[in-house]
Amino acid sequence: MAKIIDGKAISAQIRAELREEVSKMNTKPGLAVILVGDDLASHTYVRNKKAACEEVGMYSEVHYLPGETTESELLELIEKLNRDEKIHGILVQLPLPAHINESAVIKSIDPGKDVDCFHPYNVGRLTIGEPVFLPCTPAGIMELLSRSGIEVAGKRCVVVGRSNIVGKPIAIMLLHANGTVTVCHSKTKDLAEECRRAEILVSAVGRAGFITADMVSTGAVVIDVGINRGPDGKLCGDVDFAAVEPKASYITPVPGGVGPMTITMLLKNTLVAAKQRV
Ligand code: GUN
Numbered sequence: 001m002a003k004i005i006d007g008k009a010i011s012a013q014i015r016a017e018l019r020e021e022v023s024k025m026n027t028k029p030g031l032a033v034i035l036v037g038d039d040l041a042s043h044t045y046v047r048n049k050k051a052a053c054e055e056v057g058m059y060s061e062v063h064y065l066p067g068e069t070t071e072s073e074l075l076e077l078i079e080k081l082n083r084d085e086k087i088h089g090i091l092v093q094l095p096l097p098a099h100i101n102e103s104a105v106i107k108s109i110d111p112g113k114d115v116d117c118f119h120p121y122n123v124g125r126l127t128i129g130e131p132v133f134l135p136c137t138p139a140g141i142m143e144l145l146s147r148s149g150i151e152v153a154g155k156r157c158v159v160v161g162r163s164n165i166v167g168k169p170i171a172i173m174l175l176h177a178n179g180t181v182t183v184c185h186s187k188t189k190d191l192a193e194e195c196r197r198a199e200i201l202v203s204a205v206g207r208a209g210f211i212t213a214d215m216v217s218t219g220a221v222v223i224d225v226g227i228n229r230g231p232d233g234k235l236c237g238d239v240d241f242a243a244v245e246p247k248a249s250y251i252t253p254v255p256g257g258v259g260p261m262t263i264t265m266l267l268k269n270t271l272v273a274a275k276q277r278v
Helices: 007-023 040-055 071-083 102-108 120-127 136-147 167-176 191-196 259-277
Strands: 030-036 059-065 089-092 156-160 180-184 200-203 221-224
Touching (some): 007 136, 040 059, 071 102, 167 200
16 A cells, blocks of 8 residues: 655645745745636646745736737747846746747746746756756655655656656756666657666656556555546546555655646745845
8 A cells, every 4th residue: 555645735835835935025926927829728727826826925927818929929028027027937838839939938038037947048957956946847746755755865766758847857856866767758668667667656648547557566656747637537647546556655646646746836936036036
């Protein structure tokens, strides 16, 4: 029987800490969120981000732009927010409509306001071990591990998925925590064998039921980053929870594991940005 890592409870604890810190500041940290188009999931995420800011006493504003917005219109808004003194963090919700160059948009954000940690400057700083911001979902995973008393140093860590948002940065952060890290992806030979070597297994694939019990060693820590809809329409992760949970020592549920931590780490980055400004 695994211990369930309660991301909701850990997230609530960190938000209480953030709220306390914000209440003592002279400046109110401010976050601007930009949403282009009408992707339903993105609207939900953005609503949750705004509510989270309110919960910890931060200022936030959401810029809803129509799907036909041009790239130069979007860049113009980002430029304005880069100069706006009450805004310390800028987040452009992804994905963007296909006619907008995502990379150009990310690069246009002032690196000092890049609370997603997507700008190449911040990715570089993270990679050399001198981060200003930590990418939100990977930072959330590291908090879940440390607040559950799970040591990374010396452990065999296997990351499945190599996205810029999760796979690559969590691999770097586990490496900085002295884990022995393997990154697996769609071209990996004998994925099950690689996964079985893991003492800490992180799955960021985005496919329901992808991690089956035969891919997990007894006693492994299993971190599920997936947010998928199962065949029954219910929210689920990448991991076959019912089959894997009895083998694992610790496991994150979906929902209620990594998910709640992502926004909490965004709030933390906004606080870091605001502190740097003063
Ligand atoms: N879309 C899905 N995840 C994220 C995220 O972490 N940040 C942004 N900006 N967009 C996303």
